[in-house]
Amino acid sequence: MTKDIMLDIRGQICPACLLITLREIANNKFSLKRGQSRLVVKTDHRDATRTIPGAAVSMGYETRTEKTDGYYEITIEYRK
Amino acid sequence: MCSIFFIVSSQLLAGLALGAILQRSDFCMAGAFRDIFLFGDYLKARAIFLAVSLLVLIVYLERVGGLIGSYPPSFFASPSGADLLGGALFGMGMVLGGGCMLGTLYKMGSGKVLNLFTFAGMIAGGIFYPVFLPLKLKLVSATGFFPRWTALEQIAGMHATAAGFLLISALFIARWAGKGLLSQKGYAEGYLQLWKAALAIVLVVSAQYVFSGRPLSVTSGIFKMSALMAHAATPAAFASVQPFTGNSVRLVYGRIMPERLMNAFDAVGITQFPLIAGIVGGSFLSALQLREFKPLGVPPFGQIISSISGGALMSVGALMASGCNLWHFFGGLPVFALQSILFLFGIIPGSYAGSLIIKKAVCR
Numbered sequence: 001m002t003k004d005i006m007l008d009i010r011g012q013i014c015p016a017c018l019l020i021t022l023r024e025i026a027n028n029k030f031s032l033k034r035g036q037s038r039l040v041v042k043t044d045h046r047d048a049t050r051t052i053p054g055a056a057v058s059m060g061y062e063t064r065t066e067k068t069d070g071y072y073e074i075t076i077e078y079r080k
Numbered sequence: 081m082c083s084i085f086f087i088v089s090s091q092l093l094a095g096l097a098l099g100a101i102l103q104r105s106d107f108c109m110a111g112a113f114r115d116i117f118l119f120g121d122y123l124k125a126r127a128i129f130l131a132v133s134l135l136v137l138i139v140y141l142e143r144v145g146g147l148i149g150s151y152p153p154s155f156f157a158s159p160s161g162a163d164l165l166g167g168a169l170f171g172m173g174m175v176l177g178g179g180c181m182l183g184t185l186y187k188m189g190s191g192k193v194l195n196l197f198t199f200a201g202m203i204a205g206g207i208f209y210p211v212f213l214p215l216k217l218k219l220v221s222a223t224g225f226f227p228r229w230t231a232l233e234q235i236a237g238m239h240a241t242a243a244g245f246l247l248i249s250a251l252f253i254a255r256w257a258g259k260g261l262l263s264q265k266g267y268a269e270g271y272l273q274l275w276k277a278a279l280a281i282v283l284v285v286s287a288q289y290v291f292s293g294r295p296l297s298v299t300s301g302i303f304k305m306s307a308l309m310a311h312a313a314t315p316a317a318f319a320s321v322q323p324f325t326g327n328s329v330r331l332v333y334g335r336i337m338p339e340r341l342m343n344a345f346d347a348v349g350i351t352q353f354p355l356i357a358g359i360v361g362g363s364f365l366s367a368l369q370l371r372e373f374k375p376l377g378v379p380p381f382g383q384i385i386s387s388i389s390g391g392a393l394m395s396v397g398a399l400m401a402s403g404c405n406l407w408h409f410f411g412g413l414p415v416f417a418l419q420s421i422l423f424l425f426g427i428i429p430g431s432y433a434g435s436l437i438i439k440k441a442v443c444r
Contacts, residue, residue, distance in 0.1 A: 010376055011193060011194070011376040011377070011379050012194075012379070012383075013178040013179075013187070013192055013194050013195070014108070014111055014114075014178065015111075015114055015115070015118055015119075015435075015438060015439075015442070016383070016438075016442050018119065019118070019438075019439065019442045020442065044372065044374065044376070045192075046103075046106050046266075046268040046271070046372070047106035047108070047111070047266075047268075049266055049267040049268040049271075050106075050264055050265070050266040050267070050268070050271070051115075051119075051121070053265075053267065054121075054264055054265075055119070065267035067268075067269055070371050070372050070373075070374045071372075071374070072267070072268065074267075
């Protein structure tokens with residue numbers, strides 16, 4: 001079963017959004033790469049919906065972005 | 081000569097348009113420099129280069145066509161070390177503050193609480209205008225050079241300089257466009273690609289230049305807010321402070337109008353206050369329409385300190401360099417003003433230092 005690691009960075013602005021997400025990916029890279037977990041980022045910073053998926057995809061992850069109640073949820077999981 | 085109603089409405093409309101464009105695209109000059117140093121991401125920098133290149137072309141055509149008259153550029157002085165220092169302070173400030181002066185206004189309008197603190201820092205920095213102005217004048221006097229020159233185009237001529245720059249920039253832009261390097265997929269609702277935003281911003285800025293007769297700016301408006309707030313808080317302390325009480329005149333929209341820092345309805349007040357209100361309002365309306373205007377509670381203390389100090393540094397930097405990045409990038413660089421070129425050279429190390437500080441603070 002895949003565990004969701006929640007990262008709520010609402011209220012944060014760039015570059016903190018991307019830096020914090022990259023740190024979280026690095027901290028959980030083993031469980032992410034084994035498919036044991038996926039990272040769910042909550043952000044209200046519009047630019048983060050461009051920068052976070054861009055960076056994650058270049059690191060071999062796949063992403064899905066959805067708008068929920070005025071903010072965005074970016075799900076990052078390892079590409080199978 | 082335009083009516084006051086026309087001046088105020090035209091500035092307000094320009095601000096509303098800019099605010100909405102900036103909110104939809106997240107066009108960010110602070111991010112353009114910071115993202116290069118932190119992530120090796122040049123997307124925003126390319127968009128700014130595109131905007132400046134298009135402005136070089138349009139402002140050149142406007143000058144040749146007689147729509148705006150200014151050769152050599154009369155809004156800029158001969159260069160000095162103050163422009164370089166101002167650029168460095170401004171560059172560091174905009175990275176720490178999470179946005180340049182323009183960026184702070186639209187992000188604040190879209191509900192970003194941290195940028196409200198950056199704005200407070202900008203106002204606080206502006207209060208020290210009387211302290212830093214004499215220092216700036218001393219620095220200008222000690223480090224000024226090329227006293228007869230204000231723009232690079234005075235060396236090779238207006239036509240050759242514009243043609244040379246446009247030829248080189250066209251090669252870069254065509255190469256980036258061919259490789260798809262001017263756009264990146266954005267998942268935000270109503271996202272406006274940065275290169276499209278650059279085109280829209282250029283249209284607003286160049287049209288406004290023709291109407292008002294001078295490049296867009298918000299810096300003097302910010303300083304005026306600082307002066308008015310400082311005077312309202314402690315009238316006795318600021319009543320006789322020279323830079324706050326000095327008088328001059330400014331030509332706007334074909335009218336010669338008085339300019340006095342303590343007067344809210346002078347040439348600066350009736351142009352820059354509506355522009356500032358428009359930028360904040362345009363961004364607010366755009367965020368509201370997207371159902372994204374949701375200011376959250378108090379941000380972390382460290383980020384508040386970073387935002388306030390960034391805002392204050394930007395104000396001091398803008399004072400030293402006689403303008404913020406809106407003035408220099410979209411007003412000065414298109415006419416190759418030497419002050420603006422030095423400001424750009426200062427911004428590079430300043431934003432690099434700011435990026436290192438931010439990275440260290442966030443990754444602790």
